[in-house]
Amino acid sequence: MNPKERSWIVNESFFHAEQVPYYETIMTIGNGYLGTRGSFAESYARELPSTLVHGVFNHHPSDQVPDLANVPAWYAVKLTVDGEVFKLDQGTILGYRRWLDMRMGTLNRQILWESHAGKIIRVEFSRLASMDNQHLLLQQIKLTALDDMEIKCALFFDYENAFNVAYAEEGARRVSHWTDVQNGNDYWQGTTNQSGYVVALTHHIDVDQSLESYAEGDNRGQQFTASLKNGESLDVKRYVTIASSRDSGKVADYARQQLSEAVNTGYLDLEARNAAVWQDLWSDMDVVIKGDELAQLAIRFVTYHLLIAAPRHDEHVSIGAKTLSGFGYKGHVFWDTELFMLPPFTFSRPKIARNLLMYRYHNLAGAREKAAEAGYRGAMFPWESTDTGRETTPRWTLPGKDGNRIRIWTGDHEQHISSDIAYAVWQFWQWTGDNDFFANYGAELILDTAIFWESRVEWNEAQQRYELHEQIGPDEFHENVDNPVFTNRLTIWHMQHAIRTMQWLQQHAPEKAAALATQLGISDDNLSQWQHIADHMYIPRYGELKVYEQFDGYFERNYVHVPTYSPRSGNIDVILGHRRTNESQVIKQADVVMLMALLAEEMGDKEELLRNWRTYLPRTAHDSSLSPAIHAWVGARLGLVDEAYELWMKGAGLDLENNKGNVRDGIHAAACGGLRQAVLLGFAGLHLSGNGWAVRPQLPEWWRSVSFTIYYRGRRQPIIINND
């Protein structure tokens, strides 16, 4: 492959059993409706196969919280060669290659395999999740005999694989979410046992020869036999459709209708249609970096994984922290979406960003419920969100080595998420100028969360200031602290922009302003109060140079020089221990620096920002995958291009190098979004300026150019920045 091809391809040259769960994740295919990990058509010991469908959550009785229900493996194939089962860990692998082609979302595999009996067969697989019809999956299998042989082939839905897998410190636990299962030759249907979603799979097989079918055991799936002479080939094409009761009340009919239309269209045309939609998506979303092959591959990799995860036709679902590529975080939606994954779409494919924001709008009820339960007013969004919009953060960790569970406080106290959502709404509106969205949906999100903060802040009479106690900022090494700069400062921003929102509504959509004022109970008093909070919110600072103090008393904790603990792939809190970490200044991830990313110059002049950067960098463990890309973004804006590049590469290595060793649980989706933002907003320095956009490039000197496409106020704008 030449460099141009290499930057579109994720490649695996050898089969290593222990790498199965890693490649499964990075070779996930998907289409914004579902995601299928790159698990093999034949099954292996360490695999974590999953097909996850957006929105199909289920709260299994044995779990604390719901997760996405795993659908049977729609691509399962049992192949025998003269009676021997084709498996890579049996017989001999004479050659192997697997590659994900990100241009059109196809996962391909070629194997030259010899059975124990010495029969040689070349097996080629290809699969895709259609971007054109989100219910459609395609699989092609080509078998070439290099000896005379009889093959048997069974294509079925592997219900045995439809388990969710959770990790305790030792070993995995498997849970099935399904009940009322119908499992037939060309049809599978199941109902989630708590939430009652019905999911149906059906398939059609085309073989290029007339073959005898045979009955395999319980007769699940479609089977055939073929006698092949040395040199003969067999081509199998499989059409699969998946639908759920979220799509239609008549799931079976719907899935069969989709299948029938697909079969009528034909395999080649379906492939072409998928490729055409991919081409269209890439025309907006591709970022071309000349002069840096690895960065080019990395930016396409993160974009690919955002594209296959982002719902394009559904505004009632959003992207989980691990997308649909693994069981990590159970498919739950965090702030990761609004501040990391969503902005790339805001800039370059705003329709998708709108869907993601609408998910929050449709889930305002859950946020209001959470606020009320905690004794507050307005809307307080859950730290972890699923299909119900209710708080679904587990309260306890799984038991550790010592059998003990640890209380998880984020669902209680990581309250900045409500402002994170408001920030994303505002940012979307500023870039798109989508007044319809803002007036009808976005404003309500900003205002009702502002009402929450108004009820949440604490007035310190002695100091004549507002404070926030018992909070968790981005740095989750320090839980339940007082006055985290991140949350306090975003609250100021929130108050200011809630006022601006109301003022804009009053001016441009007065009926909506009046309706919302009534509905949410907003009077002029509230606006005055918001201004008062913005003016009197406490922001801790430290020392003569008044660097931001991450939270009250942060600098009184023990200093640990984090760079000494390198190289390091594990988390530093595991090394130092939970208590020692908590009592130190070691921070998990960008926190004050995250704020510098979001608010930029509003946080201070360049000298002040550099002072804070130099303060926090040696204290930062980057133990959250959210950290390196944000540092790259801020570092680039501060002109620290070499440092920024190193941090960007560290972020890119999370998935591409598995440098934290946890890729099996799913893609680091926030890192994906962060890396795109670091290129556009950091290295290219894209920003809003006056009534338009501008760039302020700080490119690594070896980048010859970077180019990408943005939409500003509905207008498509390709941008090329040459590095002269």
Next chain:
Amino acid sequence: MNPKERSWIVNESFFHAEQVPYYETIMTIGNGYLGTRGSFAESYARELPSTLVHGVFNHHPSDQVPDLANVPAWYAVKLTVDGEVFKLDQGTILGYRRWLDMRMGTLNRQILWESHAGKIIRVEFSRLASMDNQHLLLQQIKLTALDDMEIKCALFFDYENAFNVAYAEEGARRVSHWTDVQNGNDYWQGTTNQSGYVVALTHHIDVDQSLESYAEGDNRGQQFTASLKNGESLDVKRYVTIASSRDSGKVADYARQQLSEAVNTGYLDLEARNAAVWQDLWSDMDVVIKGDELAQLAIRFVTYHLLIAAPRHDEHVSIGAKTLSGFGYKGHVFWDTELFMLPPFTFSRPKIARNLLMYRYHNLAGAREKAAEAGYRGAMFPWESTDTGRETTPRWTLPGKDGNRIRIWTGDHEQHISSDIAYAVWQFWQWTGDNDFFANYGAELILDTAIFWESRVEWNEAQQRYELHEQIGPDEFHENVDNPVFTNRLTIWHMQHAIRTMQWLQQHAPEKAAALATQLGISDDNLSQWQHIADHMYIPRYGELKVYEQFDGYFERNYVHVPTYSPRSGNIDVILGHRRTNESQVIKQADVVMLMALLAEEMGDKEELLRNWRTYLPRTAHDSSLSPAIHAWVGARLGLVDEAYELWMKGAGLDLENNKGNVRDGIHAAACGGLRQAVLLGFAGLHLSGNGWAVRPQLPEWWRSVSFTIYYRGRRQPIIINND
């Protein structure tokens, strides 16, 4: 790392026990005198540690043939932390990174490690083989305590590691070559048990604190203890010298003298001197490819491994097929040197090429002996050569799975090596204009091997032509064939150039001409006979289009379409079986195409060459690592740039991707040399033209430029080819 740095670095991010033998090979350090595999200072189960010194061969009584005797591990360190031995497979690896910096030949490693008892230590290793003083090796160890701890450190020569390892189909066999061993705290000496070479190692340790020494068991090596507080560091610098009886009659004195001078010079200065020589070497040998990071890394990687293997101060040794980086082929010298590894030096660092050619000159006696034993005249070079110049090809393989051994015929019948050497001599002379070398040494090599051929060729009276029976060409899948085009055609070339050699001598060095005529017994009759052979040597051709027929009857064998057997990492003769392969047209490697590389237009016009290319490519298995690069070279010259690039990358993947899975046995050195030739002579199209050199670029379109340095007739010439 940015792209500029990445192209100088071979990186390993995780420790995987099963990858130990792979990384050991690619992270070999060396200086043209010795090579040390990248084995760890502490020892592991799968390791194949070796330090091999050029020329120190020994024929162990249990072996068929000699091999290079493995010297004790000079870098061995035993480190304990509060009594626990530091080992990566014990305790916990909290972080790991190892990298070879090819700019200056340093191998570095950083580990963050936690003992079972929970003590954390950061361990940093660095080693180099000095390019400035070829007897000198340097090792630095930095220990940083991240808890309070007592460490013990023993630095010793690991004699237990001084075994050679040979593979049978199952399991390894270990052989020690040493006798009369002296093993002390700062000194090791051994004598090879058959050849009688004496090798000595000595070392000096500098520690930046005054420490207590302790006695470890049998008191080998130097030991100390240290109590470190959390945050404290300890810096250990080790100077090692190695010498042999090939260097001095007083080995011990010599090694100690070298050590004493090194210690007086000091570690930092020694590092600087090493770096300076590397810089000088790279100034001639670097190839810069812009627009292709992977190709840039690959070309530096192959150059690095040629540079560390090539003797710079010794003309009595040459480079083995696996350099000094592994036990493969026992350090023996094949045609790989003259036709693959040597030309890169001829073009860009001719002094080194001269040394390599002189090795053959000094070993003429062995070649004459081999010719005489076989009943021929002149000099017939051995297929495998060591320190004696005698044939050292084993006659039998190691027993296979079935316990059977197979007869190895190459030592008997792969006779083209004598012409390969003559070709390399002529090429060196044409590029360098080194008349002194040619008159005094090179001419004799060409002439005495010509005399061999004169006595070897067989006159076919019926056909009125010369033939060669029972030969092996480059394609070793077909042994003992008649009239291989490769050998027959090179014999014509040989005869022609032997005549030109004699004519040039008579004109420019008449005394030498006369002396050689007397010494070798060359009269005008011989020259006439050589011309007759050149005019009447049979070259098999086939069909109406008269493609070259690789040997008599080749096209009557069974056709097997090799591309069907893909992807494939194993050899096709193993898949098809020895007999079926032999009876087919499947060829192991470039054979007719190799001839097209060497003789270029002399083999035909472009159409004819393309015809032969298209004929042989689908029949070629590339199962020898010598094949892909040669195809890339020829393909590029034929303007098939994309095909050529794919083949070049396949060649680069032999070591960098381990795509044949055999890197543990050593670097694919011929591939290294072939890849450099493919860039210079293929893609850049460098060639001799009239009275000078010229380029005829056929660059891949994504290469923005390629630049390198050549010496033509003593004049240094940097070349930059921009791809416009």
